[in-house]
Amino acid sequence: MSQLEELLAVWLPRQRWFSGKGIPIRRVRIESRYTLVSAGPGGPDLNVLVVQAGQRGTNSRYQVLLGSRPPRSLPPHLARSAIGVCPVAGGRPRVVYDAAHDPQLTALLLERFTSGEEGGRRGRVRFRTLPGAEVRPCGEGRLLTGEQSNTSLVYGRDYVLKTFRRLWPGRNPDLELNMALSGSPYVARPCGWIEADLSGHTTPTTLALLQTFVPDATDGWLLATENVRRLLEGEDADFGDEAARLGHTTAQVHSSLARALPTDVLSPASTAELADAMVERLAMASAEVPELAEHAPRVMEAYADFAKVDEPLPIQRIHGDYHLGQVIRPDSGWVLLDFEGEPTVPVRERQRLSSPLRDVAGMLRSFDYAAGYLLVGRPHDPELTWAARDWVRRNRDAFCRGYADGGGADPDKHLTVLRAFEFDKAVYEVLYEAHNRPDWLRVPLESIATAAGAPPVPG
Ligand SMILES: Nc1ncnc2c1ncn2[C@@H]1O[C@H](COP(=O)(O)OP(=O)(O)O)[C@@H](O)[C@H]1O
Ligand SMILES: [Mg+2]
Incomplete structure (x- = not known):
């Protein structure tokens, strides 16, 4: 395993959304890594990792939102989110951490829905917007706390971005059913989603769902x-x-x-x-x-x-x-x-x-x-x-x-x-x-x- 994989093997079981608790992890393999946001060598970047955790002969896929910065440059408010220091993709060592806690990166993540640079390109992460839905940047995403099996970021009183942690190939039913119900007053209106092609699979896999935030509920x-x-x-x-x-x-x-x-x-x-x-x-x-x-x-x-x-x-x-x-x-x-x-x-x-x-x-x-x-x-x-x-x-x-x-x-x-x-x-x-x-x-x-x-x- 690479240094990053070794660090993840220790970090993963401590996450609330990790579903294989109590069973030792034999092996962690980073199946894909996409850089979604990069502020240059001196700044933070946001990587999406598709990680396979091998336990008792079975492999489960998880999504990890990995922030990385030059060593000793992690701001104090992110100290508790640190995962370790190691090279990312063969480069120089960087400090890696849970990007869901980083206001700068979560703000940039939502902005990717509006930039549309990668829309439609296969083999990459795609930010898709539903027809008629307009996604506006609106500052940092606040991490929802509570007993969640996924990780949701709330943007002001506008959006919720739910990143799916346990990944299975294909369209997530949360996206599929919310799309089928779009226009119903009984659901939060879906605005878009993030998807990628997992290796060996032809249908896109949903990484996250963007919905309107229902305020005062x-x-x-x-x-x-x-x-x-x-x-x-x-x-x-x-x-x-x-x-x-x-x-x-x-x-x-x-x-x-x-x-x-x-x-x-x-x-x-x-x-x-x-x-x-x-x-x-x-x-x-x-x-x-x-x-x-x-x-x-x-x-x-x-x-x-x-x-x-x-x-x-x-x-x-x-x-x-x-x-x-x-x-x-x-x-x-x-x-x-x-x-x-x-x-x-x-x-x-x-x-x-x-x-x-x-x-x-x-x-x-x-x-x-x-x-x-x-x-x-x-x-x-x-x-x-x-x-x-x-x-x-x-x-x-x-x-x-x-x-x-x-x-x-x-x-x-x-x-x-x-x-x-x-x-x-x-x-x-x-x-x-x-x-x-x-x-x-x-x-x-x-x-x-x-x-x-x-x-x-x-x-
Ligand atoms: N669109 C939304 N508007 C307001 N609150 C929301 C919205 N989506 C999720 N939440 C809040 O986040 C919590 C967790 O969301 P949920 O989709 O159930 O995630 P999980 O799959 O992790 O259980 C909900 O119980 C609700 O309190
Ligand atoms: Mg729920």
Whole structure:
């Protein structure tokens, strides 16, 4: 490995967006390097690296935004972003650092959308602007903090540039779906994107998505958990109208996606195959988390009912990773973000059509989390638990009502399908929490216990 690759092997696992945490990196290889901005030998430059991290025999691609400057010239405000000192592309040693923290470089990055020098040239990085969208330079990009799986830069009150960290060949679904929804009041208008041709691939790969910034918005998770907190403190808190409105908006977005992109129906035989996959996931998770195994027989019954659904199941492109953290609420109403799906899954799989009720299930699980979140770490209090459950029930009902009113398949008429999707999601959460946040394990486990304890729902 080159010196830079050695440095990256140490730096990568410490990044929040690195998805292979806990598994040793055997090898790092810089597959491509593009210089996007260069202020000459004395100034900073911005390189985009496509890096392959080899772990346990598999290679994952990541995008690294690498700043570089002459040694000992890193300004103090960038000291914490330093990666090390080494030659870049065989030149003299330079100090390399995370360019997302450098206001000078992030400002220049946005300006590249307007200069258009490289537009259209193959084999290079291309800055593409959507017809009708005008990109104006507007100063530095401020790094969004928070639990992000990618890295987003906010430019004033104008744009958000989301750089995708885990790269898969092809067009990122976040770009694809936002383009299909362009003009909808329920998404942030896409303005452009950055793409490159990865070696060995003929279709361009999306490196970043530029969208209009939605000002003065609060994210759904914050709004919902704040509401639950007030409720648990004895205040009169209600989220039902918001939940209903969110359901309505979700249905509208699903209809737009169905109009703009392919749709199909799943035959009963294919539905049964989906059920088999759920059974397999349940078996795997139960082997790891014994508390889940206790409830497995009832969950299996729900999957068996799902396998017997004998009507064709409508499928289409969906959000794919839908929860309260993926929606924001400005005054005008809910806006849906992040149509990327699950970033660790190959793009080709994420492009598969699926039942929109999967998204509905995702949001219903999220209401459960918003309520469960505030109980984590508190001693058991039956009254609070009841209040939290009641909050979940009311908001589930409101969301489903809004979804049906907005033109979506009425969740009440598809309870067997919905129940299976919800269990499947909760089983995934059990594994996730067992690996990442053991304190939270009780949130999905308690939901499964409650739902499994209830008599099977007809439908
Ligand atoms: N266009 C936008 N306007 C306002 N805020 C945004 C916009 N895009 C993203 N955000 C904020 O950034 C957060 C992360 O964005 P998201 O696309 O979900 O990235 P990730 O893939 O890393 O989860 C969102 O939850 C939201 O708070
Ligand atoms: Mg997100």
